Amino acid sequence: MKWTYPVLTFLVVLILGFGLLNVLKEDLEVAHWTEKGAMEGRMIAHTKNVTRVVAKNATDLHEYLKTAIPYEEAKVADMAPSEKNWQAFVTQSIKVADNPRHVLVLPGGSKEALQWALPAIYYAFYYGSPVLFAENGQLTGQNATQYRNAKAFIVGPEELIPSDIEDNFEDAERVAGKDLTDHAIKIAEMRDDAYEFGWGRVRNRRTGYFHYVVTTPKHALEGLAALPYAVSNNASLLYAGDEGGLPAALDRYVWSQRTDWMVSPSEGPFKHFWLVSNDVSYAAQSRLDFSIEKAEYPSMGPVAMGYMEALAIMLIVLGIASAIFVMIHSTYTLHMVHMPIKIAWAMTSLVLPVLGPILYLNSYRRPAYKDEKGMWHWLRPQNIQSAAATAMGFGYGAPTMIAVGFLFVWFGFPIFFPEWIEGPFFWLGAGMPIMMIAMYVLTVLIVVPMVQYPMKEMMMDMPKKKLVMMAFKTTALSMAAVSLGMMTTAWWTMMYHIPMMPKEDDILWFGVMWLASFAGFLVAWPLNWLMIRSHLKPGNV
Amino acid sequence: MIRLRYIYALAILAVLSSCGKTEGPAGAGSLPLQNEASFTAYTVRLPGRTPEEQAILLTQTVYPATREDNAVGAIILVPQDEIIAFTAMQSITHMPVNAPLMYLTKDNHVSEATLREMKRLKPDGVLNDRRIDVYAVNVPEAEVNKVREILGYKVRTFYADNPVQLAEILDRWQGALKSDHPDEVIMSALDHPDALKHGIGAMGWNAHMGKGFAWVYKDSIPEATKRILKRRSGDHGSYIYLTGGPDVISDKVARELGRYGLVRRIFGENVYASNTVNAGYKDYGRNYGWWWNWEQRSLGWGIAQAGHNFIIGNADNMLGMIPAAVLGHMGKHGPILLVAQDSVPQAVNKYLTMVKPFPTGPQETILNYAWIIGDTGTVSEATQREVDFLLSPFKNPKAAKPLSEADTLQKK
Numbered sequence: 001m002k003w004t005y006p007v008l009t010f011l012v013v014l015i016l017g018f019g020l021l022n023v024l025k026e027d028l029e030v031a032h033w034t035e036k037g038a039m040e041g042r043m044i045a046h047t048k049n050v051t052r053v054v055a056k057n058a059t060d061l062h063e064y065l066k067t068a069i070p071y072e073e074a075k076v077a078d079m080a081p082s083e084k085n086w087q088a089f090v091t092q093s094i095k096v097a098d099n100p101r102h103v104l105v106l107p108g109g110s111k112e113a114l115q116w117a118l119p120a121i122y123y124a125f126y127y128g129s130p131v132l133f134a135e136n137g138q139l140t141g142q143n144a145t146q147y148r149n150a151k152a153f154i155v156g157p158e159e160l161i162p163s164d165i166e167d168n169f170e171d172a173e174r175v176a177g178k179d180l181t182d183h184a185i186k187i188a189e190m191r192d193d194a195y196e197f198g199w200g201r202v203r204n205r206r207t208g209y210f211h212y213v214v215t216t217p218k219h220a221l222e223g224l225a226a227l228p229y230a231v232s233n234n235a236s237l238l239y240a241g242d243e244g245g246l247p248a249a250l251d252r253y254v255w256s257q258r259t260d261w262m263v264s265p266s267e268g269p270f271k272h273f274w275l276v277s278n279d280v281s282y283a284a285q286s287r288l289d290f291s292i293e294k295a296e297y298p299s300m301g302p303v304a305m306g307y308m309e310a311l312a313i314m315l316i317v318l319g320i321a322s323a324i325f326v327m328i329h330s331t332y333t334l335h336m337v338h339m340p341i342k343i344a345w346a347m348t349s350l351v352l353p354v355l356g357p358i359l360y361l362n363s364y365r366r367p368a369y370k371d372e373k374g375m376w377h378w379l380r381p382q383n384i385q386s387a388a389a390t391a392m393g394f395g396y397g398a399p400t401m402i403a404v405g406f407l408f409v410w411f412g413f414p415i416f417f418p419e420w421i422e423g424p425f426f427w428l429g430a431g432m433p434i435m436m437i438a439m440y441v442l443t444v445l446i447v448v449p450m451v452q453y454p455m456k457e458m459m460m461d462m463p464k465k466k467l468v469m470m471a472f473k474t475t476a477l478s479m480a481a482v483s484l485g486m487m488t489t490a491w492w493t494m495m496y497h498i499p500m501m502p503k504e505d506d507i508l509w510f511g512v513m514w515l516a517s518f519a520g521f522l523v524a525w526p527l528n529w530l531m532i533r534s535h536l537k538p539g540n541v
Numbered sequence: 542m543i544r545l546r547y548i549y550a551l552a553i554l555a556v557l558s559s560c561g562k563t564e565g566p567a568g569a570g571s572l573p574l575q576n577e578a579s580f581t582a583y584t585v586r587l588p589g590r591t592p593e594e595q596a597i598l599l600t601q602t603v604y605p606a607t608r609e610d611n612a613v614g615a616i617i618l619v620p621q622d623e624i625i626a627f628t629a630m631q632s633i634t635h636m637p638v639n640a641p642l643m644y645l646t647k648d649n650h651v652s653e654a655t656l657r658e659m660k661r662l663k664p665d666g667v668l669n670d671r672r673i674d675v676y677a678v679n680v681p682e683a684e685v686n687k688v689r690e691i692l693g694y695k696v697r698t699f700y701a702d703n704p705v706q707l708a709e710i711l712d713r714w715q716g717a718l719k720s721d722h723p724d725e726v727i728m729s730a731l732d733h734p735d736a737l738k739h740g741i742g743a744m745g746w747n748a749h750m751g752k753g754f755a756w757v758y759k760d761s762i763p764e765a766t767k768r769i770l771k772r773r774s775g776d777h778g779s780y781i782y783l784t785g786g787p788d789v790i791s792d793k794v795a796r797e798l799g800r801y802g803l804v805r806r807i808f809g810e811n812v813y814a815s816n817t818v819n820a821g822y823k824d825y826g827r828n829y830g831w832w833w834n835w836e837q838r839s840l841g842w843g844i845a846q847a848g849h850n851f852i853i854g855n856a857d858n859m860l861g862m863i864p865a866a867v868l869g870h871m872g873k874h875g876p877i878l879l880v881a882q883d884s885v886p887q888a889v890n891k892y893l894t895m896v897k898p899f900p901t902g903p904q905e906t907i908l909n910y911a912w913i914i915g916d917t918g919t920v921s922e923a924t925q926r927e928v929d930f931l932l933s934p935f936k937n938p939k940a941a942k943p944l945s946e947a948d949t950l951q952k953k
Contacts, residue, residue, distance in 0.1 A: 048872030232582040268848035286605030412672035430720035
């Protein structure tokens with residue numbers, strides 16, 4: 001076997017493998033630049049999707065918001081909340097609705113009680129829920145008996161509100177997360193329509209303009225001072241970690257809140273965070289900011305995963321699995337097939353998931369004979385011969401084209417726009433056409449000497465000069481057909497179907513290339529049918 | 542076996558370390574302008590005191606730059622020249638470039654603060670253009686070299702003797718970058734003193750969507766602009782949008798432009814109204830079609846209902862407002878509206894009243910939002926509060942005291 005086959009395969013796999021690993025790496029990374037100066041020189045702390053509510057303490061914040069949110073509907077108690085008076089602050093702030101459908105039983109007393117109660121207090125203030133406090137196993141606050149027949153939501157764990165409190169109500173339901181972060185998310189997500197409790201802000205609620213106040217358990221009191229946002233901005237409360245980071249549950253939740261756009265990013269809804277804790281890190285803030293940045297529907301932006309990206313991943317994973325299957329299967333069962341041909345089938349299967357292995361099996365599960373030179377041939381109908389002949393060129397050509405294309409997107413497209421080029425041929429200086437032309441030309445120039453000529457030399461008995469010409473012509477023609485399908489599909493998908501052209505670190509770029517290769521194969525197949533008929537290519541090896 | 546365990550452990554450690562870490566230092570603190578960056582329920586102020594500082598505040602707001610995906614694609618660097626900045630922002634900002642605009646100092650140098658911010662922004666480089674990091678428009682060569690040498694960034698320079706020529710160069714560049722000349726072309730009058738004010742809203746749309754741009758004069762069309770229009774290949778040639786009424790771009794010019802395509806005007810009775818008209822403006826319909834494929838034209842925000850973001854600043858602060866268009870390019874997006882320092886003009890008041898939200902349920906909330914551009918000397922606190930009220934779903938604001946007196950906040 002010539003060294004050129006495995007060397008080219010190695011280079012192509014190396015480039016594509018590097019590209020795919022780079023996608024994986026960038027998707028896994030969280031905020032690796034943060035400590036390298038991303039915060040350096042900042043003059044304000046706000047970012048586009050996060051307003052940093054920097055306050056000295058709860059009293060400061062309470063005072064400021066009286067002016068900043070002057071609306072009667074969002075007015076809270078005049079006194080600033082403190083560890084001692086927070087229950088009274090809550091009771092005085094809430095304007096109980098005329099016919100409330102539920103009553104909230106909140107833990108009272110300690111700071112820990114406030115932490116557990118706070119997410120529900122936000123909803124209570126928004127809705128006008130009557131609130132009862134449970135302290136030392138007893139209900140305090142408003143008269144509990146008047147709410148006996150109302151649906152009671154017992155908010156918090158049993159350690160803070162014992163289960164016998166539930167006996168005070170006809171119908172009671174406990175709402176408690178396994179920790180504070182989970183608890184706040186639970187209240188943000190839950191919705192009981194019958195009793196009108198819970199924000200109902202779940203992943204598939206794509207149309208709401210949700211705002212969130214984010215604080216830390218340590219700064220629960222500041223979170224309480226930011227209560228006006230519950231009415232002015234319908235903000236629900238979420239907890240970041242006391243160490244200043246985003247706990248995994250919160251991270252998952254905020255990413256689920258990312259909204260997509262279908263026509264233009266100026267369409268709603270928009271989401272926003274009000275960050276009420278000086279301890280939350282800049283890295284966490286920027287991640288919050290990034291998590292809800294609107295993204296186009298197909299990809300949902302970098303890091304998140306859109307529906308088309310999911311399809312792309314499936315296509316690529318199936319391709320890799322198909323290639324591995326063909327390589328292993330042919331190695332163990334087809335000793336008589338030359339390695340370059342096995343590689344061609346494996347590489348074909350890489351970019352032709354499922355169909356590749358089907359054609360491969362169809363090509364070799366047939367009667368075979370050995371010719372006088374010891375070479376094996378399989379008796380195949382012409383369609384399958386054409387598929388096999390296509391695979392021999394396509395297997396090396398298509399992945400090489402993708403690899404060349406990847407190098408272009410990695411290093412950037414060269415563009416030219418001198419005055420003289422303007423007119424009908426301005427596109428000759430444009431990046432995409434240059435990349436496409438280069439993908440075709442470079443691939444033909446690489447594949448002819450490294451693969452097609454040696455392969456034809458192995459299979460066909462011809463003078464060297466004629467063989468070189470034939471290798472060049474058939475490869476140029478075959479790759480032109482592959483390119484026709486491939487480039488058309490890639491252009492249409494990237495320019496018209498995907499709103500933002502994917503970059504080198506976007507799985508959609510690879511997905512589009514895989515899809516385009518599939519189309520390229522389907523276009524090249526009939527052309528190879530003609531070449532088989534004209535004996536320009538062998539189709540039975 | 543022991544070796545294998547070590548290998549597994551090392552592999553797991555390698556995977557875990559590749560996940561990075563979320564935490565750095567606490568994010569809030571005594572940042573120099575945090576006190577001035579006052580916020581209400583529906584507005585946040587970006588209190589730039591000079592155009593250069595305003596541009597930095599904008600890039601800091603839009604691009605946290607903690608990772609490649611929330612950093613910039615490139616940076617536009619221009620002198621403090623309204624016309625140059627206006628032209629550059631029209632043609633360069635939008636994807637695939639993704640570039641905010643930054644200013645040189647008044648004496649045409651890259652200041653230390655701007656240089657530091659450019660470093661912080663860590664451009665990814667524009668894929669469609671050789672991974673260019675900085676687009677320097679009419680920037681002195683010495684300053685370009687400074688950027689290259691100190692920051693190691695790849696810089697593409699554009700030099701033009703006049704804005705008409707600059708628009709033409711940028712149009713050619715845009716065609717190569719996008720493999721297309723967008724058929725919709727926005728036009729402003731170069732020789733009218735209020736042309737930029739009439740056209741800044743439409744410029745914001747271009748920063749948001751990346752369509753074409755060209756200059757005209759009030760009573761004539763420059764040759765370079767004719768060349769730009771001839772490059773368009775829609776069914777009617779170009780789709781031309783004039784920013785300003787006949788007093789800004791004459792009817793004679795509008796008629797003459799009709800030779801190159803369909804002409805529309807985006808204008809109101811004054812500069813404030815021109816921008817509210819722009820915010821509500823939407824033109825869509827035929828562009829071109831051939832057998833099985835067709836492409837529609839589409840220009841304008843078309844915002845006539847609640848649930849949007851606005852970029853609000855003083856009509857006399859064009860140098861501050863031009864880079865603010867980047868807020869319409871990322872984040873909540875949205876059109877530019879102009880106000881006076883101490884009042885919300887009638888046109889803006891009417892428009893915001895039209896798009897005022899209303900109370901809804903917890904799952905279908907609709908909210909408006911606005912950025913206030915400039916310090917209180919540019920847009921007063923009273924104006925900010927008035928805007929907040931207009932954006933709110935409420936009717937009766939009863940402020941206990943003015944925002945300026947709420948001074949205990951943020952003194953950490």
